[in-house]
Amino acid sequence: MSEQGESDPEAGAPTPAATDRDRSEAITELAKRRGFFFGASGAYGGVAGFYTYGPQGASLKDNLESAWRDRFTVRQGNYEIEAPTVMPEAVFEASGHLDGFDDMLVECPECGTSHRADHLIEDATDIEDAEALPIPEVEELLREHDVRCPTCDAPLSDEPVEEFNLMFETSIGPGSGQAGYLRPETAQGIFVEFPRLKEYARNQLPFGVTQIGPAYRNEISPRKGLIRVREFTQAELEQFIDPETDEPPLEEVEDVEVTLYSAEAQADDDGEAYTTTVGEAVEDGTIGSPWVGYYLGVAQGWYERVGVDPDRFRYRQHLPGELAHYAADCWDAESEVDGDWIEITGFAYRGDYDLSKHADHSGESFTVFKQYDEPRTVERPTVDPDMATLGPEFGGAAGDVAEALETLAERDPDAFDAEEVTVEVDGEEHAVATDTANFSVEEVTENGEHVTPHVVEPSFGIDRIVYTLIDHAYETDTVDDEERTYLALDPELAPTHAAVFPLVSNDDRLLEVADGVVSDLRDAGLSVTYDDSGSIGRRYRRQDEVGTPFCVTVDRDGVEGDGEPTVTLRDRDTTAQVRLPASALAETLASLRAGETAFDAVSEAYERVD
RNA sequence: GCGCCGUUGGUCCAGUGGUAGGACAUUAGCUUCCCAAGCUAAUAGCCCGGGUUCAAUUCCCGGACGGCGCACCA
Structure with a gap:
């Protein structure tokens, strides 16, 4: 790549x-x-x-x-x-993960190429199934036969043989119980x-x-x-x-x-x-x-x-x-x-x-029976061999002969027009009288068929997407001559939906309103953090860095009016702010998070703060 | 798994054969009405094991972890 x-x-x-x-x-x-x-x-x-x-x-x-x-x-x-x-070994025998990953590898010290150690042994000796040998023995054989790298001819005799299977193995139950794999x-x-x-x-x-x-x-x-x-x-x-x-x-x-x-x-x-x-x-x-x-x-x-x-x-x-x-x-x-x-x-x-692999290995049915709209009647050539005749005649081969007759009936029904038919079993030809085979063409009603489904698989790597989101959201800009780092995460994905700050911490009225706002928002199911530590700018920056899309600030202007308290709502990406009633927050933030409203729309609906 | 480089408070770095210092962050108090930099104080660190040495965070060996290249990634 x-x-x-x-x-x-x-x-x-x-x-x-x-x-x-x-x-x-x-x-x-x-x-x-x-x-x-x-x-x-x-x-x-x-x-x-x-x-x-x-x-x-x-x-x-x-x-x-x-x-x-x-x-x-x-x-x-x-x-x-x-x-x-954790699943038992048989699952991965069927899926192919076990065989595909149990390779003994030896790496060439000169050219760096990895080779299947068992294959090298098989080539150098008359051993047929080297894969079954324990590793120390394979290493010993490499030495004994002075095996060399097929690519560059460097000696591999003192190289360690490693087993590479990408699956984590574990044992299920006490002692040397059943083998399992993650x-x-x-x-x-x-x-x-x-x-x-x-x-x-x-x-x-x-x-x-x-x-x-x-x-x-x-x-x-x-x-x-x-x-x-x-x-x-x-x-x-x-x-x-x-x-x-x-x-x-x-x-x-x-x-x-x-x-x-x-x-x-x-x-x-x-x-x-x-x-x-x-x-x-x-x-x-x-x-x-x-x-x-x-x-x-x-x-x-x-x-x-x-x-x-x-x-x-x-x-x-x-x-x-x-x-x-x-x-x-x-x-x-x-x-x-x-x-x-x-x-x-x-x-x-x-x-x-x-599904076919698992069907073969487990013996279970991995098909779906698909019923036809209308039952179908089909002509099916069949045989019903007279075993009382075949048995004495063919002895132990009788069963195989019967099976061969069935196969022949399906493949070439015309063969049964003759007086006798010939089938081959284990390389030997056997002649059977057509009468004994009891050939007939039957009408069979089929109501449907067994279908092994095909599979379409979208397979997402969540961790890599998480990393991608952070990388693609990572931004720097300048606010009031100060450099700023922020994560422009989508509000739906952001870890924290909103942060709530009292503008200063020496005014109990602000603390009270902020507390109330936090409770309201949490009751509405939003993930909210509260912060009253340090300057307001520092608190905004903290939230910017973790991608919190909106900050709510409670200030004196908001609690000194005649009516209900108002607060300011700050947009992470633009740092723009609007003033709105505290009581409208939960609904507004939920809507912003769901993507139903953009901050611009909120900005137009309420008074902008500069 | 191989090669090269690295590993010091939470983070980023400086430094030393006699156990360390800064910046930022954090906490507490003061201050504070909108974008990280006010004041005072506090918390907190030499990756692990072995060796050399009177003494190792520092030197040597091995390991772990990280970065890069190679190999691998069904």
């Missing part, structure tokens, strides 16, 4: 890289100092890849999850579940429960199941703060569809503008991301799956709603080599942070891969 986000080495000072670095450091510092996020378990030296969200961050993340739930669960009419984070994606918790979930959906396709929760990957090298971590939160939707008949309501999103970075554009040296509409991109085949196109459109609106900067956002198509073997088409949503493009969501058409 070297084509992504690299800075131009020939750019003049200050280089974009340096600027991005400074900005990234400033954001990390703010996140630590103000309680958005920080490395976990610091008292014990910390552990890479694990982060604690502080008070501001936990609230921001919670608000983001609520916004996701609102859009992808509630508004889509989907079902949300909560599955365990889920590497929330999706498996949905797939595994499909047989029951389809009952809740009353066996009707399409339906969607969502889950928000933690997933775990034992990353080799966690990096870049929240971007590469070992425990993270996913919000996933598994949309189950009938591949034959279900089509997305594309008309809802066909006019949504999206920035696409197609596989074709990526392959082309001059290729660039370009803007189009969902409808056009599906129409011209750039987006291969209408269902994927539909969710790209839905998600676009959601990203904008929660505060992702559309100018630093794009959909990137997976290159042919990147595609999982079961995926027909896959797009990533990417945001630009610190000069890099990072994947924040994957949109994949997974076909029936997952």
